[in-house]
Every structure is written in C-alpha cells, then in structure tokens.
Amino acid sequence: MDMIASLEGIVGDTERVTDAADALEKHSRDFAYHTPRNPDAVVFPKDKHEVRKILRFADENGVPVVPFGEGSSLEGSVVPIRGGVSLDFSLMDEILEIRPDDFIARVQPGVTHGKLNEALEEHGLLFPVDPGWNASLGGMCGTNASGTNAVRYGVMRDQVLALEVVLADGSLMRTGSLAMKSSAGYDLTRLFVGSEGTLGVFTEIVLRLYPVPEKTVAARAVFESIEAAGSAAIAMIRTGMQIGRVELVDEHTMKAVNAYKNTDYAEAPTLFLEFSGNEAGVESDVGKAREASEAEDCRAFDFEADEEGIELLWEARHEAALAIVAASPDKLAMSTDVCVPVSELPEALRNARETIASRGMYGAILGHVGDGNYHAVFMLDPADEDDLARAKEVNEEIVNYALERGGTCTGEHGVGFGKMEHLEAEHGDSIPFMRKLKKMADPNGTLNPGKMF
Numbered sequence: 001m002d003m004i005a006s007l008e009g010i011v012g013d014t015e016r017v018t019d020a021a022d023a024l025e026k027h028s029r030d031f032a033y034h035t036p037r038n039p040d041a042v043v044f045p046k047d048k049h050e051v052r053k054i055l056r057f058a059d060e061n062g063v064p065v066v067p068f069g070e071g072s073s074l075e076g077s078v079v080p081i082r083g084g085v086s087l088d089f090s091l092m093d094e095i096l097e098i099r100p101d102d103f104i105a106r107v108q109p110g111v112t113h114g115k116l117n118e119a120l121e122e123h124g125l126l127f128p129v130d131p132g133w134n135a136s137l138g139g140m141c142g143t144n145a146s147g148t149n150a151v152r153y154g155v156m157r158d159q160v161l162a163l164e165v166v167l168a169d170g171s172l173m174r175t176g177s178l179a180m181k182s183s184a185g186y187d188l189t190r191l192f193v194g195s196e197g198t199l200g201v202f203t204e205i206v207l208r209l210y211p212v213p214e215k216t217v218a219a220r221a222v223f224e225s226i227e228a229a230g231s232a233a234i235a236m237i238r239t240g241m242q243i244g245r246v247e248l249v250d251e252h253t254m255k256a257v258n259a260y261k262n263t264d265y266a267e268a269p270t271l272f273l274e275f276s277g278n279e280a281g282v283e284s285d286v287g288k289a290r291e292a293s294e295a296e297d298c299r300a301f302d303f304e305a306d307e308e309g310i311e312l313l314w315e316a317r318h319e320a321a322l323a324i325v326a327a328s329p330d331k332l333a334m335s336t337d338v339c340v341p342v343s344e345l346p347e348a349l350r351n352a353r354e355t356i357a358s359r360g361m362y363g364a365i366l367g368h369v370g371d372g373n374y375h376a377v378f379m380l381d382p383a384d385e386d387d388l389a390r391a392k393e394v395n396e397e398i399v400n401y402a403l404e405r406g407g408t409c410t411g412e413h414g415v416g417f418g419k420m421e422h423l424e425a426e427h428g429d430s431i432p433f434m435r436k437l438k439k440m441a442d443p444n445g446t447l448n449p450g451k452m453f
C-alpha cells in the first residue's frame with residue numbers, strides 16, 4: 001500500500017499530506033524530555049468529512065493515528081510511538097459561533113485559547129482555561145487542561161458542554177447539548193475530555209463562556225519559605241473568598257523569570273494573586289488575603305490595579321515555565337504534576353523541596369496551588385542516563401507522596417506514556433474497566449496506541 005498516495009487521494013490535495021523531514025520531526029515530539037519518534041506521514045484535514053475518511057482508511061489498514069493540536073503537552077501524548085499518521089488540526093481553526101446570550105462558543109479543535117479570547121473581547125466575555133502555552137482547544141480537551149483560573153472557574157472538563165467526535169472506524173457522533181445541564185444518559189462528554197486522543201477525535205467543541213468581571217486587582221506576596229507561601233494560600237481559600245487566581249512560584253523560578261523577562265521581582269517564594277468581582281467584594285478580598293499573608297510573615301504585599309501592570313504580572317507568571325526552560329537551553333524539561341487535597345499542600349511542598357535536595361538536584365517548584373496542584377521542574381539531558389534516572393526517582397517519590405495522601409499523579413498534564421506506571425499505581429483497580437472501554441471504542445487500536453495504559 002502506498003500510504004501517502006492513498007491519503008492524498010482522500011484529501012485531494014498533495015500540500016496537506018507530507019512526509020517531509022521537517023514536518024515529521026515537528027510531529028515526533030512534545031515539549032518535554034520524552035524520546036521522539038517520527039510519524040510516517042502528517043495530514044492536515046480541513047473538515048470533519050476528511051477526518052472521517054482518514055480514520056476509516058487508517059482503521060481498515062492498521063495505520064495508527066495520533067491527533068495533534070499545538071504539540072505542547074508534556075507526557076508524550078502526541079509522540080507517535082508506533083508511527084502512522086499525525087493528524088494535525090491547525091487548519092481546522094474556525095470559531096463557528098459565539099452566542100453571547102447563551103454564554104456559549106462553538107469552535108473547531110484547532111482554535112487556540114488565545115484566539116478565542118481575542119474574539120470574545122467585543123462581547124465582554126472570556127474563556128477561562130489558560131495553560132501557559134497558546135494551546136489548541138482540541139488538545140486542551142485531550143489532556144483536560146487547566147491553568148491559573150481553575151481555582152475559580154474549574155478545568156477543561158467543567159467548560160465543555162458538547163463534542164462532535166469521529167470514532168476510530170470513521171463514524172461520527174455528538175455528545176452533550178447546548179443546555180447548561182443535562183441528565184440524559186451517560187456523560188460521554190466528560191469521558192472523552194481527558195482521553196488524550198485514545199477514544200475518538202474531536203471535530204467540534206461547544207464551550208461555556210463567562211462575563212468579564214467588573215473589577216480586577218492583582219497582587220504579589222513574597223515569603224521566606226515555600227511552606228509559608230503554601231500555608232497563606234490555604235488560609236485565603238479557607239476564608240471562602242472568591243479568589244480569582246493563586247499561583248505559587250519558588251525562588252529558583254523567580255530568578256529564571258527575572259533573567260527571561262528582564263524584571264526585578266524579589267527572588268524568593270512568591271504568591272501571584274488575583275481578585276475579581278465588584279468593587280466592594282474585591283476590596284474585602286484583598287484585605288483578607290493581606291491578613292492571611294501577614295500571618296505567615298510575608299516580606300512584601302504589592303498591588304497592581306491598572307490593566308498594564310496586571311497584564312505584565314500575569315505575563316511573567318504565564319511564562320515562568322518557559323523561563324525555566326530558557327535558563328538551560330541545551331536541556332529538556334521533566335515536570336511533576338501532582339495534585340493533593342488542599343490542606344496537605346504546605347507539607348507536600350516541603351516534602352518535594354527536601355526530596356529534590358536529598359538527591360543533590362536542581363528543581364524549580366511552581367504551581368496552581370489554589371487547587372493543590374504544583375509542579376517540580378527538572379531540566380535534564382535525556383541522553384545522560386544517571387541524570388534521567390535520578391529525575392525519574394524524584395518524580396516517583398513525589399507521586400507516591402501525593403497518592404498516599406489521596407491525591408493524583410497528574411492534575412492537568414495527562415498520562416501519555418510518561419505517567420503510565422503512575423496511573424497504574426493510582427487506578428490499578430479501575431484500569432481493566434478503562435481497557436474494556438478502549439477496546440469497545442477502538443477495537444483495532446488505531447487511535448494513539450501505546451498511551452495511557
């Protein structure tokens with residue numbers, strides 16, 4: 001079988017099927033340290049009809065298919081470890097409909113969260129899920145992404161009302177509806193969100209939107225220790241205030257941010273905070289946050305109230321991971337992604353710091369601590385076996401610590417093949433059920449094989 005010729009026949013356009021070396025290389029890897037593997041071809045579908053035909057062809061001919069958004073995921077989810085087709089959604093990037101009165105947007109999977117938010121500005125609306133990369137909404141559904149706003153608005157799964165899905169055999173189905181709630185049957189939308197391209201391919205996504213808050217204030221609170229910063233964050237949550245964002249960044253990350261952004265923030269554990277709502281509510285919340293920070297002996301509590309200052313502050317936070325990566329240009333990143341019950345957070349942060357130090361390693365810690373999710377980021381040379389083994393050991397210890405406390409191995413990055421063993425440790429008893437689901441949805445193992453379990 002001449003696969004390239006068959007795929008060109010399906011899409012009727014030689015430009016949108018390629019096995020050029022640079023395209024294969026780009027689709028061989030994600031943003032992290034995982035070993036790359038080239039696909040045999042990259043295809044850029046233009047619509048759902050093409051996606052259906054490509055999948056039918058692949059399923060009948062034993063060709064693996066790996067959906068690809070922006071390739072920014074971190075656990076090997078897009079690496080085509082068995083070759084086949086990388087199905088790149090960058091040309092399916094149309095915002096199909098914005099319904100301001102229903103707080104709904106209908107989009108194709110290649111639309112990025114940045115592009116959607118730009119289009120929402122004129123309606124006074126926002127889409128809140130904001131990973132630190134301008135990721136595609138299809139990929140964000142794939143990993144059940146979250147980000148700095150999750151503490152207030154929830155994660156991707158909380159925003160997706162409906163999906164149009166192409167299954168492995170090329171059949172098409174819709175899940176969910178345009179209604180804000182439903183009790184109609186099994187919740188397949190929530191099942192498909194987070195399935196990392198292993199159960200079906202999204203060709204349309206219906207998302208929930210929110211009004212832009214009347215007033216927003218951002219602040220930075222600087223602490224002596226990472227545990228004190230974590231404790232202050234928990235104390236703020238406990239007051240029941242409507243905190244918008246509460247992000248922790250350690251001293252190593254602040255140093256990297258200063259070098260990357262040319263800023264002069266204190267190089268100490270810092271909480272980045274945001275409060276939003278009406279004028280009176282915001283004022284009261286800021287007061288409570290200041291009190292909680294002072295109770296943990298914070299060194300400084302600074303505000304940003306104008307739009308430009310707020311934007312700069314969040315730009316620095318959003319680019320923190322990129323800053324860490326830029327500080328070690330010849331290395332690749334490994335990031336832990338555990339999430340613990342929030343009351344366990346300060347101890348978990350202390351434990352992570354000690355575990356990293358006990359191996360003589362350098363690891364920056366940062367996270368969306370309002371919901372108990374934090375990352376230890378190690379820069380490593382994957383070819384250096386000792387380096388890799390040490391980082392994996394520390395990662396595993398951090399995961400085991402979280403699991404022992406009822407947490408999860410991944411709060412937002414997904415499993416891919418980087419966390420398969422950790423998924424086994426967390427959900428060994430329910431993996432047989434997951435396997436049955438996979439077998440039913442994709443009996444020939446066409447969709448993103450070798451991932452998750």
Ligand SMILES: Cc1cc2nc3c(=O)[nH]c(=O)nc-3n(C[C@H](O)[C@H](O)[C@H](O)COP(=O)(O)OP(=O)(O)OC[C@H]3O[C@@H](n4cnc5c(N)ncnc54)[C@H](O)[C@@H]3O)c2cc1C
Pocket residue numbers: 030031066067068069070071072073074077078089109130131132133135136137138139140141142143144145146147148195196197200201202203321322412413448
């Ligand atoms: C600097 C940086 C910061 C980050 N910060 C965060 C963060 O704060 N929070 C967070 O959650 N993540 C974060 N990430 C990780 C990453 O941005 C997310 O995992 C994001 O969801 C990936 O989107 P993507 O478009 O790059 O998808 P990809 O990486 O291309 O794909 C991700 C998964 O979705 C599947 N997929 C893609 N498109 C489809 C489709 N149409 N149908 C079905 N499946 C599909 C893929 O097969 C794959 O399994 C960060 C990454 C970087 C590099």
